[in-house]
Amino acid sequence: MDIRPLEENDFIDAVRRVKRWYGEIHHEPVHPVFFRHFGGYAAVADDGAMIGYLVGFRSQRHPQVAFIYTLAVDPDHRREGVAGALYDRFERQAAGWGCEFIETVADPQAAAPVHFLERREFVGRLEADWAGPGEDRIVYRKRIVPTV
Numbered sequence: 001m002d003i004r005p006l007e008e009n010d011f012i013d014a015v016r017r018v019k020r021w022y023g024e025i026h027h028e029p030v031h032p033v034f035f036r037h038f039g040g041y042a043a044v045a046d047d048g049a050m051i052g053y054l055v056g057f058r059s060q061r062h063p064q065v066a067f068i069y070t071l072a073v074d075p076d077h078r079r080e081g082v083a084g085a086l087y088d089r090f091e092r093q094a095a096g097w098g099c100e101f102i103e104t105v106a107d108p109q110a111a112a113p114v115h116f117l118e119r120r121e122f123v124g125r126l127e128a129d130w131a132g133p134g135e136d137r138i139v140y141r142k143r144i145v146p147t148v
Contacts, residue, residue, distance in 0.1 A: 001082065003089050006042035006053060011035035013050055018072055030055065030070060043089050051077040054086040056104075058097050066094030068104035071113075083116060095147040102144055105130060105137040114138065 011032050018030060034042060034055045045052035052073035059065040068090065073082045094102055106113040108126060117124065122140035130137035 001051070001080075001085065002046045003043050003085055004046055006035060006044050006055065008035050010044055010050065010053070014053055014072075017050055017074065021072065021074055030072075034069065041093070043086050045073070045077075045082045045086055047077075050074075052082040052086055054090055056090050056094075056102075058094070058099060064098070064100045066090070066097065066099040066102050068102065071104075078112075087120065091144055092147075095144050098146045098148045100143060100146055102142045104140050106140060108136060108138050 011030070014030050014035070034057075041057045042053065042055040044050055052071075054068060054071045056066060056068040059067055068087075071083055071086060073086075091102060102122075104117065104122070105127075106117060106124070108114070114124070117140045120142065122142040124138040124140040126136060127139045128136050130139065
């Protein structure tokens with residue numbers, strides 16, 4: 001498995017794969033702006049084909065925070081360390097930016113992301129209406145050590 005920077009031309013492939021991996025969901029799982037303007041802040045796990053990706057960025061409002069927007073892994077490659085490898089790369093990148101925290105959110109009903117984040121020592125708090133009316137999310141935060 002190779003971890004490489006996300007490229008603009010990965011967008012269509014990512015959309016197709018996410019729909020196949022997760023079925024139809026009620027929101028767009030990825031947005032083209034991340035692929036066109038945030039590629040340096042994201043990564044793709046590739047074993048000849050995309051098997052996962054992470055999109056994240058450094059907060060412009062809170063530069064000590066790096067935020068993971070989405071992390072997706074092909075169901076056929078789960079439990080192979082793909083999510084962990086993508087996350088580890090992002091954490092190193094965030095530390096290199098001088099960030100002190102990584103944040104992300106998870107749906108309280110989504111057991112896999114909740115367990116993944118808690119195993120990675122994120123601390124979460126439930127926030128009502130975070131994603132809109134009736135759309136509660138667990139907001140997770142983890143302290144990291146900046147390397148710059």
